[in-house]
Amino acid sequence: MRVLSGIQPTGRFHWGNYFGAIAQYISMQGDPNNAFYFVADLHALTTVRDAQRLRKNVLDAALDLLGLGLDPAKATLFVQSEIPQVPQLTWLLMTVCPMGLLERCHAYKEKKARGLTADVGLFGYPVLMAADILIYDSDVVPVGEDQMQHIEVARDLAGSFNHLFGETFRLPKGSILDGSAKVPGLDGEKMSKSYGNTVECFEDLKAQRKKIMRIATDSRPMDQPKDPQTDNLFHLYANFANAEDLAEMDALYRRGGFGYGEVKKKLADAAEAFFAPARERRADYEAHLDTVRDILREGAKRASDKAEEVLQRAQLACGIR
Numbered sequence: 001m002r003v004l005s006g007i008q009p010t011g012r013f014h015w016g017n018y019f020g021a022i023a024q025y026i027s028m029q030g031d032p033n034n035a036f037y038f039v040a041d042l043h044a045l046t047t048v049r050d051a052q053r054l055r056k057n058v059l060d061a062a063l064d065l066l067g068l069g070l071d072p073a074k075a076t077l078f079v080q081s082e083i084p085q086v087p088q089l090t091w092l093l094m095t096v097c098p099m100g101l102l103e104r105c106h107a108y109k110e111k112k113a114r115g116l117t118a119d120v121g122l123f124g125y126p127v128l129m130a131a132d133i134l135i136y137d138s139d140v141v142p143v144g145e146d147q148m149q150h151i152e153v154a155r156d157l158a159g160s161f162n163h164l165f166g167e168t169f170r171l172p173k174g175s176i177l178d179g180s181a182k183v184p185g186l187d188g189e190k191m192s193k194s195y196g197n198t199v200e201c202f203e204d205l206k207a208q209r210k211k212i213m214r215i216a217t218d219s220r221p222m223d224q225p226k227d228p229q230t231d232n233l234f235h236l237y238a239n240f241a242n243a244e245d246l247a248e249m250d251a252l253y254r255r256g257g258f259g260y261g262e263v264k265k266k267l268a269d270a271a272e273a274f275f276a277p278a279r280e281r282r283a284d285y286e287a288h289l290d291t292v293r294d295i296l297r298e299g300a301k302r303a304s305d306k307a308e309e310v311l312q313r314a315q316l317a318c319g320i321r
């Protein structure tokens with residue numbers, strides 16, 4: 001069974017990315033031949049229009065993933081653009097992709113709804129993503145909830161191609177981590193770079209504490225009991241705390257008579273402790289960038305061998321080889 005996923009290098013990864021997607025990648029790694037993860041720089045081109053920034057983001061994304069626990073002995077890590085077979089397959093898939101399928105996809109639809117004009121790249125984004133998935137004969141694709149629609153597109157395109165040209169692609173399945181659906185941000189909305197409400201996994205610790213102190217809470221009097229399930233501070237804490245500490249916090253909410261400052265401090269401490277080993281690992285990789293480049297080079301080699309095999313299969317099937 002092959003697991004595959006990609007993440008865009010559009011900025012530093014935040015708690016939403018980690019608990020929504022990256023934690024899943026890490027828990028699913030095991031055999032580097034069967035766990036493929038990549039930095040989706042071709043997708044990022046639809047939003048990042050600054051060469052230097054994109055290059056920096058790609059390296060940061062690789063360092064963040066390695067720091068967070070992606071282990072090159074257990075997974076293949078590479079950069080999307082190093083696999084030229086992917087854009088080649090994208091074209092083949094575009095020729096079997098109805099416009100209507102892409103018109104329903106959320107990134108394009110939302111941009112259009114805001115009255116903005118979309119590039120062909122953004123419109124065709126799900127086809128590139130389908131090529132990413134299908135080209136490695138992927139079985140399972142761990143993602144955040146918002147990406148499930150794109151996995152359906154990949155399945156649809158694989159199905160159409162297979163129907164037209166004979167069995168060529170394996171049909172992938174999406175996978176969402178239980179309870180990870182939506183990590184709230186500082187303002188209680190979904191944590192997202194586009195809302196400016198994020199806490200990064202490797203945020204400077206002082207800045208992190210300051211941000212946590214700003215998290216929106218309600219203004220009910222301190223002595224009143226509160227329902228923890230309706231409080232985003234509690235939801236954030238739940239990601240970091242062990243079962244015992246969480247049960248204690250739950251009881252504290254229900255009893256009342258506490259201040260949110262106290263909870264925020266506990267959250268800051270728990271988050272700091274949680275990411276401490278990752279910080280150390282990241283710093284170590286950052287001090288050995290040659291090692292990181294070797295990891296990415298080897299990853300690209302392994303990925304492109306597989307990609308070439310599947311691309312040739314698709315080319316033969318449709319008659320361009």
Ligand code: ADP
Pocket residue numbers: 007008010016017018019020021143144145146147180181182183184190191192193194
């Ligand atoms: P952002 O919204 O900050 O731009 P991305 O869209 O690049 O983040 O998301 C990368 C991955 O992280 C996706 O799989 C997405 O579903 C997941 N993700 C992002 N934000 C959250 C969140 N707040 N809760 C859960 N998962 C998230």
Ligand code: TRP
Pocket residue numbers: 004005006007008040043128129132133141142143147
């Ligand atoms: N579109 C995904 C995101 O924004 C990133 C991505 C690109 C991806 N290609 C992929 C995810 C293939 C899974 C599989 O998060």
